[in-house]
Amino acid sequence: MTDPNTLSPPSLETHVAAHDDTFLDTNELVINMGPQHPATHGVLRVILRLDGEKVLGLECVIGYLHRGVEKIAENRTYTMFNPYVDRMDYVAAVSNGLGYCEAVEKLLSVEAPPRAQYVRVILTELNRITSHQLWLGTHALDIGAITPLFYTFRDREEVLKIFEKYCGARLTTHAFRIGGLQYETYNGFEQEVKNFLNFFRPKIDEYEELLTTNRIWVERTRKVGVISGEDCIALGVTGPVLRASGVKWDIRKAQPYANYKNFDFEIPTGQNGDTYDRYLVRMAEMRQSVRIIQQAVEGIPEGPIMAKVPKVMKPPVGEVYHSIEAPKGELGYFIVSDGSTQPYRVRVRPPSFVNLQALDMMCRGQLVADVIAVIGTLDIVLGEVDR
Amino acid sequence: MGQIIQYIQSYLRTKDLTPGAAGNVFWALVYIMLVFAGLSVAVIAMNWLERKILAHMQVRLGPMRVGPHGLLQPIADALKLLLKEDIIPAEADALVFWVAPFIVVLAAFTVFVVVPFGPTHAITDMNIGILFMLGVSSLSVLGIVTAGWASNSHYPLIGALRSSAQMVSYEVAMGLAVVSAILMTSLNAEGTGTLSMIGIVQAQQAQAEWFIFKFFPLGLVAFAIFAIAMVAETNRAPFDLPEAESELTAGFHTEYSGFRWSLFFLAEYSAMIAVSSIAVTLWLGGWLRPFPALHGPSITIAHVWPPADPTAPTGALDFVLALFPGLTFLFLAGMCFYSTVRMPKHPFFRIQTIGLAGFGAALALIGLILFWPPVRDRVGDIYWFSAKVAAFMYLYIWYRGTFPRYRFDQLMKVGWKILLPIGLGVLILTATVALLQTIWHL
Numbered sequence: 001m002t003d004p005n006t007l008s009p010p011s012l013e014t015h016v017a018a019h020d021d022t023f024l025d026t027n028e029l030v031i032n033m034g035p036q037h038p039a040t041h042g043v044l045r046v047i048l049r050l051d052g053e054k055v056l057g058l059e060c061v062i063g064y065l066h067r068g069v070e071k072i073a074e075n076r077t078y079t080m081f082n083p084y085v086d087r088m089d090y091v092a093a094v095s096n097g098l099g100y101c102e103a104v105e106k107l108l109s110v111e112a113p114p115r116a117q118y119v120r121v122i123l124t125e126l127n128r129i130t131s132h133q134l135w136l137g138t139h140a141l142d143i144g145a146i147t148p149l150f151y152t153f154r155d156r157e158e159v160l161k162i163f164e165k166y167c168g169a170r171l172t173t174h175a176f177r178i179g180g181l182q183y184e185t186y187n188g189f190e191q192e193v194k195n196f197l198n199f200f201r202p203k204i205d206e207y208e209e210l211l212t213t214n215r216i217w218v219e220r221t222r223k224v225g226v227i228s229g230e231d232c233i234a235l236g237v238t239g240p241v242l243r244a245s246g247v248k249w250d251i252r253k254a255q256p257y258a259n260y261k262n263f264d265f266e267i268p269t270g271q272n273g274d275t276y277d278r279y280l281v282r283m284a285e286m287r288q289s290v291r292i293i294q295q296a297v298e299g300i301p302e303g304p305i306m307a308k309v310p311k312v313m314k315p316p317v318g319e320v321y322h323s324i325e326a327p328k329g330e331l332g333y334f335i336v337s338d339g340s341t342q343p344y345r346v347r348v349r350p351p352s353f354v355n356l357q358a359l360d361m362m363c364r365g366q367l368v369a370d371v372i373a374v375i376g377t378l379d380i381v382l383g384e385v386d387r
Numbered sequence: 388m389g390q391i392i393q394y395i396q397s398y399l400r401t402k403d404l405t406p407g408a409a410g411n412v413f414w415a416l417v418y419i420m421l422v423f424a425g426l427s428v429a430v431i432a433m434n435w436l437e438r439k440i441l442a443h444m445q446v447r448l449g450p451m452r453v454g455p456h457g458l459l460q461p462i463a464d465a466l467k468l469l470l471k472e473d474i475i476p477a478e479a480d481a482l483v484f485w486v487a488p489f490i491v492v493l494a495a496f497t498v499f500v501v502v503p504f505g506p507t508h509a510i511t512d513m514n515i516g517i518l519f520m521l522g523v524s525s526l527s528v529l530g531i532v533t534a535g536w537a538s539n540s541h542y543p544l545i546g547a548l549r550s551s552a553q554m555v556s557y558e559v560a561m562g563l564a565v566v567s568a569i570l571m572t573s574l575n576a577e578g579t580g581t582l583s584m585i586g587i588v589q590a591q592q593a594q595a596e597w598f599i600f601k602f603f604p605l606g607l608v609a610f611a612i613f614a615i616a617m618v619a620e621t622n623r624a625p626f627d628l629p630e631a632e633s634e635l636t637a638g639f640h641t642e643y644s645g646f647r648w649s650l651f652f653l654a655e656y657s658a659m660i661a662v663s664s665i666a667v668t669l670w671l672g673g674w675l676r677p678f679p680a681l682h683g684p685s686i687t688i689a690h691v692w693p694p695a696d697p698t699a700p701t702g703a704l705d706f707v708l709a710l711f712p713g714l715t716f717l718f719l720a721g722m723c724f725y726s727t728v729r730m731p732k733h734p735f736f737r738i739q740t741i742g743l744a745g746f747g748a749a750l751a752l753i754g755l756i757l758f759w760p761p762v763r764d765r766v767g768d769i770y771w772f773s774a775k776v777a778a779f780m781y782l783y784i785w786y787r788g789t790f791p792r793y794r795f796d797q798l799m800k801v802g803w804k805i806l807l808p809i810g811l812g813v814l815i816l817t818a819t820v821a822l823l824q825t826i827w828h829l
Binding site: 029031053140143144145146147149150151154210211214216217219220367368369370 | 549
């Protein structure tokens with residue numbers, strides 16, 4: 001029998017493995033999973049090389065959702081490009097907007113006023129909660145537990161209502177502007193956020209009740225898709241996946257942006273780097289988000305919400321890289337300015353795209369069912385992978 | 388023609404009309420039709436109930452549009468499936484593809500030949516009833532394997548392989564649990580065991596104890612093994628790997644559509660009812676009512692109680708429990724009327740409101756008929772049997788709403804490394820305890 005760990009990844013040409021005449025030897029089975037498949041979270045296509053149920057290797061084929069977002073940026077002004085970033089990780093649109101706005105602010109050398117910073121933190125952390133809720137629901141659904149999906153969607157709705165009331169949109173919010181915010185918070189915003197926090201705290205326990213100690217859930221996720229901290233760093237994997245492998249790296253703490261340094265929160269980490277740890281880390285992160293929002297909503301100052309930003313933005317010639325901790329990992333924007341109203345080049349470092357690279361390493365030698373679990377636990381959004 | 392009429396008349400004229408007695412061709416035919424119709428209705432009801440119960444577990448409403456509270460949804464779905472284009476993939480083996488769903492349906496329905504709904508309510512009574520049941524129900528794996536193979540496609544093939552391995556493995560544990568129950572049938576006054584389904588229930592009656600409580604906790608453990616294995620046997624959550632939607636799209640029936648797909652659906656649900664019937668017959672006393680040994684003080688109510696049959700028990704508890712079938716239907720009717728009152732008053736909902744009230748009235752009428760003494764005394768057996776099977780059906784839905792899905796190797800581990808040794812141990816312990824207590828009186 002061949003050792004699955006020494007095999008190179010399958011290429012598109014090796015669809016049919018060479019027939020082996022030796023008695024009792026099995027042929028490799030090449031299955032195409034996706035792009036139309038219930039568990040690939042959109043249009044990911046995975047070519048699996050199987051020995052029975054065992055995965056010998058896999059190859060991801062991406063690009064089915066490619067819209068050329070980075071190229072579009074070169075033909076739009078800095079302000080006009082702002083709504084486009086929401087369409088990359090449409091599950092965490094607010095985080096995308098925050099990263100882009102802060103990157104351009106860095107380029108312009110302006111800083112958003114304190115009140116805007118606080119509102120940004122509140123909305124971004126609320127968005128982190130919704131992103132993790134969506135991840136939990138779909139991940140559990142992939143593993144066969146259908147009920148958590150409906151619980152998470154029910155509670156996610158409460159956050160989306162706050163978004164809708166604040167900026168009129170639920171998913172692609174376009175909540176922030178370069179230099180601050182366009183809209184002042186509506187009346188009762190703080191109270192509604194507080195109400196949500198009180199509503200949501202027991203709901204996390206409700207999700208955990210269904211899964212955390214569930215024997216089948218633990219068996220399905222423990223020691224599945226294991227990846228070490230070193231491998232994560234080597235592959236550039238970030239976010240909860242990295243933290244579950246024991247590396248305490250969170251950009252909110254490591255390179256504080258917005259005003260995260262004002263808040264008291266912890267970075268939950270795991271030890272084993274398996275799917276169960278990643279689940280626990282994300283659940284703990286939801287609790288930490290609640291903690292951050294609580295502090296932010298209590299300490300929100302009065303004042304202006306928009307910094308002095310020129311109507312026609314012409315950043316000085318130069319380049320900037322700014323990264324934030326999006327729900328899925330490090331989301332970076334590299335913007336090159338040639339001094340005109342349009343960026344010369346915008347390069348996005350999407351967490352999903354980089355994390356997806358680890359799929360092959362995490363799935364080698366596991367079973368087909370684990371591939372589903374690992375795709376779910378990587379928490380990818382194909383809009384962000386393909387851009 | 389005349390001969391056939393004479394033949395039927397000879398059965399009608401016989402003094403003791405015991406429906407269900409072996410060899411009674413006329414009643415067998417009647418019961419085949421009754422069981423087939425009842426089963427189809429049960430599958431339709433189960434479809435609706437599963438969607439509604441699952442929906443309410445998941446904070447949603449489920450079907451609400453077709454008919455009041457979606458009551459006509461299964462019928463609409465069945466019509467849609469029948470009218471769909473019949474597709475056989477070009478690369479498929481057409482004949483095998485065509486035959487496979489029929490094998491599955493045949494296996495699922497044939498099982499009901501020996502299911503006893505009452506002491507005299509069965510199509511036939513075989514002296515090897517339980518063996519026949521296990522044997523026929525395991526034939527359905529043949530249909531699933533052929534379906535997966537004939538589709539000539541990767542996902543169905545993997546689904547079929549998983550399915551065959553799973554069903555064959557769990558049958559072993561299932562068989563051991565069944566043997567321990569059969570062992571208990573010999574522990575009554577006559578001291579002879581039986582494989583007949585009716586005989587098994589009568590043994591529980593003679594021993595005045597459901598086998599689930601016999602030699603506590605041995606009967607319970609054997610029952611639990613069977614209850615787990617039967618979920619795996621019917622490919623339902625959390626053992627629904629053959630049709631694991633998130634991995635294999637739809638497993639062995641990925642390539643099937645329309646009428647053929649609905650046959651698989653029908654077979655799955657009737658198989659669920661079939662294995663639940665086995666569990667009910669073996670451990671939960673079949674048609675026996677709860678507390679078969681308790682009767683209470685003997686009471687008499689003019690024209691109502693005691694029943695016409697002089698051999699029937701006359702206790703107060705018997706009377707109260709005999710009213711349960713009617714009360715159940717009246718309760719369902721009450722729920723319908725309550726929902727009717729709560730229906731929106733908008734004219735758009737007028738037809739639905741009338742329909743729901745009519746449905747409630749029909750249920751209430753059935754309930755009242757079930758109070759009429761001649762009917763009341765004849766449906767008790769069927770009622771308790773159906774109620775127990777319905778409890779299992781609810782469990783199936785509950786599992787589906789609660790559990791994630793096992794992985795294939797874990798499923799095999801549970802079957803071979805956990806259920807099989809426990810089943811063996813229970814069998815040995817049951818035999819030992821039976822010898823010590825009942826036979827040697829130690």
